[in-house]
Amino acid sequence: MKFGVLRFPGSCDEVDALYAARRVGDAELLWHGDRDLRGADAIVVPGGFSYGDYLRAGAIARFSPVMESVIAFAREGGLVLGICNGFQVLCEAQLLPGALLPNTNLRFTFRQVDLEVVERDTAFTCACLVEGEQAGDVARLSIPAKHSWGRYYADDATLAAMRENGQIVLRYAPGQNFNGSIEDIAGVRNERGNVFGLMPHPEHAVDELTGSADGLCIFASMRMAAEGADASGLPPRIAGGARV
Amino acid sequence: MSVRARVLIRPKAGILDPQGEAVQRALPALGFDGVQNVHVGRMVELDVPDQTQLEPMCEKLLANPLVEDYEIVLDV
Numbered sequence: 001m002k003f004g005v006l007r008f009p010g011s012c013d014e015v016d017a018l019y020a021a022r023r024v025g026d027a028e029l030l031w032h033g034d035r036d037l038r039g040a041d042a043i044v045v046p047g048g049f050s051y052g053d054y055l056r057a058g059a060i061a062r063f064s065p066v067m068e069s070v071i072a073f074a075r076e077g078g079l080v081l082g083i084c085n086g087f088q089v090l091c092e093a094q095l096l097p098g099a100l101l102p103n104t105n106l107r108f109t110f111r112q113v114d115l116e117v118v119e120r121d122t123a124f125t126c127a128c129l130v131e132g133e134q135a136g137d138v139a140r141l142s143i144p145a146k147h148s149w150g151r152y153y154a155d156d157a158t159l160a161a162m163r164e165n166g167q168i169v170l171r172y173a174p175g176q177n178f179n180g181s182i183e184d185i186a187g188v189r190n191e192r193g194n195v196f197g198l199m200p201h202p203e204h205a206v207d208e209l210t211g212s213a214d215g216l217c218i219f220a221s222m223r224m225a226a227e228g229a230d231a232s233g234l235p236p237r238i239a240g241g242a243r244v
Numbered sequence: 245m246s247v248r249a250r251v252l253i254r255p256k257a258g259i260l261d262p263q264g265e266a267v268q269r270a271l272p273a274l275g276f277d278g279v280q281n282v283h284v285g286r287m288v289e290l291d292v293p294d295q296t297q298l299e300p301m302c303e304k305l306l307a308n309p310l311v312e313d314y315e316i317v318l319d320v
Contacts, residue, residue, distance in 0.1 A: 055305070055306070056308060059305060059308070060305075063305070092308070098310070099308055099310045099311045101255075101259070101260075101311060102262060102263065103262075104260065104262050105262070106262050106263065106266060151260075153259065153310075153311060154310075155310075180260065180262075
């Protein structure tokens with residue numbers, strides 16, 4: 001299982017994403033000007049400020065050569081994860097519904113947030129476990145978020161379709177929605193389920209040493225989805241989840 | 245012969261515009277009372293060889309039609 005992690009001018013979280021992906025598989029960086037995805041089995045569009053966020057976050061990166069290949073890869077069913085700026089790029093590319101707008105507080109905000117995993121039967125959350133799980137438990141992830149353009153928005157018709165199709169994958173836990181996202185939405189997938197984006201940063205939460213390893217389950221889920229549920233070499237319990 | 249154009253881009257009606265609200269709240273402090281419906285957007289100025297390029301340009305790149313309205317103004 002090999003992850004390809006994109007690198008744009010202005011990316012800043014691609015090395016952490018590479019490191020996180022290597023916790024569960026192989027990974028290499030893919031330069032924005034190169035159309036070759038080098039046989040990657042899954043793509044990560046990382047955080048940062050691709051092309052300086054000029055015009056709108058993600059608006060120019062979305063037309064880069066590497067994104068042409070990523071769009072074709074996604075249309076063939078390949079797994080694509082967009083984190084923060086990567087989420088903005090995937091929305092701009094119309095691989096994901098909706099758009100990201102400036103935080104309602106108009107401030108760049110950096111904080112640890114609790115997320116509820118609304119949909120666990122997805123290619124990006126199937127490894128997010130609750131220890132000693134009981135019926136009705138909701139997996140909760142503690143992950144850092146850091147952005148100024150993270151207010152998720154979609155119109156009513158789009159939101160209704162997303163609810164119907166189980167496309168709302170992550171929500172900010174009660175009281176945690178600091179950016180003003182509609183319906184507390186933190187992460188969404190496309191209708192087919194192979195493209196997923198979220199504003200918080202799972203790649204910054206892969207080791208207890210830095211406060212939380214909950215983000216690892218996103219990468220582990222992708223490996224499980226790519227290789228089948230019995231993917232070998234994964235730790236038996238991938239991520240923590242708190243009872244709500 | 246190119247045409248000088250300005251594209252005005254603003255948040256779609258009904259979408260929360262915190263920048264507009266912040267400006268609106270700041271104005272009374274300077275003595276400008278009664279100002280309403282303040283919205284902050286951006287402007288793109290460009291010379292185009294063919295003005296029919298402008299609309300597809302806005303749809304594809306200059307604006308995000310999901311959340312923004314745009315207005316094309318030609319300098320004549």
